[in-house]
Amino acid sequence: MHHQSDVKTMIAGLTVGLTRSAQESGMAKLTPLHREIVRGMPNQPEQEVRVLSSTLLPGDVTPCHSHRFPVTLYMLEGTFTLELDGREPVAVDAGEVFVEPAGINMTGFNKGDVPARMVIFYVCAPDALFADPVDRA
16 A cells, blocks of 8 residues: 655655655665765756666677766676776676776676676766777777
8 A cells, every 4th residue: 555755754764774665564675786976977957867778698898988977787697897997807797786987998798608687877968978989999
């Protein structure tokens, strides 16, 4: 059964990580998956929120690219390996979260033997490109 609540009650519920229904029934608890302070978020009066899905088959490689704003990925299946300029490679496994920094050249790989499936969250300036290609020549 759904109940209507005032904003103050809902904010109080979110503050402790529970929706109102969770307080009454023990269900619908919020579980934080990741928190991170980042630089480079858009600062225009309006931002666009994008939620994308991506699958890299075994052996797939992304072109070298960078992002104008941070990109958050949540791995659903497999492992996604990122090589970021100036950093050690990062392997992101199923159930893990990784925030790709803005302005860093990178290439992604599926070095495993199963598909690497992920959900990608991107907040950007309206109509901004998702990625900018980088010429390695």
